[in-house]
Amino acid sequence: MSSAVELVEVAYLRLRIFTSLLTSYTTIAAAALFIYDVVATFPTEVNLVWTKPFTMITIFYLVNKYTYFVYQIIQIVLQLNSPRTTIWIMSDDIIGASEGQCYEAIRNPLLFSYFNYTATHRFVIKTWSHVRAMDRMRQPSVATVLLSDEQYFYVLWAPLPLMYMPSSRRIMKAQTFARFSNVLAPLVTQVPFLLVGRLYLDLKMFQLVDSNCPSIQLGTISFASNRLLGNIGSHLVTHEDQDQEGSKL
Known part of the structure; x- marks a missing residue:
């Protein structure tokens, strides 16, 4: 009996070491992806952000992006220079167990994923016809902006919940969720x-x-800038609307 318990403890310790190492790999991969994105978009950012007048939303964008950039650099340094000692594994396991108790409150996570996929599907169906109609009239569409880069990230991100859900119940029962x-x-x-x-x-x-x-x-779209946060929370107006308001005055 004792030998069986020891085998289980050894297997669980190996599982913790493996998942800890795998977490390090995903952390470094995510940081490398973000750093690559920062480098790839920096020329565009210089032309569109740094050379333009600063607004509140511009400051939020820069602070949000570059503080997270520094955080990713620190994560890479820590992951490459921190050995996986037994104390590190035990402390990480305690934090992970606490997080697992919080996840117990989500009884049916598949429902949330179904809602997200349904909402995304409806969004694509509703906007695709609009984008095609605007293209036929040679008009730019803000929907094209929303679907230009983000669709690739959604395609890469979509398989993760599908891999996650079937094994979530088994993993939760094994206390490794x-x-x-x-x-x-x-x-x-x-x-x-x-x-x-x-x-x-x-x-x-x-x-x-x-x-x-x-x-x-049809009149082009311009973003109202009369709010504290710039474009966020502001309504969309056209130049034709502005001309009509000017003619009334």
Whole structure:
């Protein structure tokens, strides 16, 4: 009996070491992906952000991006220089077990994924016809901005819940659910930063092209800037609306 218990403890310790090592790999991979994205988008960022007047949303964008950039550099340094000692593994296991207790509150995570996939599907169906109609009229569409870069991240991100859900119940029963979630945590944190940064630059590019090439048929879209956060929370108006308001005055 004691030998069987010892074998189980040894197997569980090996599992913790393996998941800890795998978490390090995913952390470094996520950090490398973010650093590559920063380098790839930096020329566009210089033209659209650094050479333009700063607004509150611009400051938020820069602080959010580069503080996270420094954080990723620190994560790489720590992952490459910190040996996986027994104390490190035990402390990491305690934190993971606490996170696992929080996940117990989610009884049916498949329901949330089904809702996300349904909402994404409806969004694509509703906007695709709009994008095609605007292309036929040779008009720029803000929906094209939303679907330009983000679709690739969604395609890469979509298989993760599918791999995660079938084994979640088994992993939770084995009390290793938290360790499995720690492996995916770097990617879960990474995707929003990539999406927000790309979306902000795409909107800036759309606004720049839209202002340089005014339309005659439908009127171009301009972003209202009369709020504290710039474009966030502001309504969309057209130049035709502004001309009508000016004629009334």
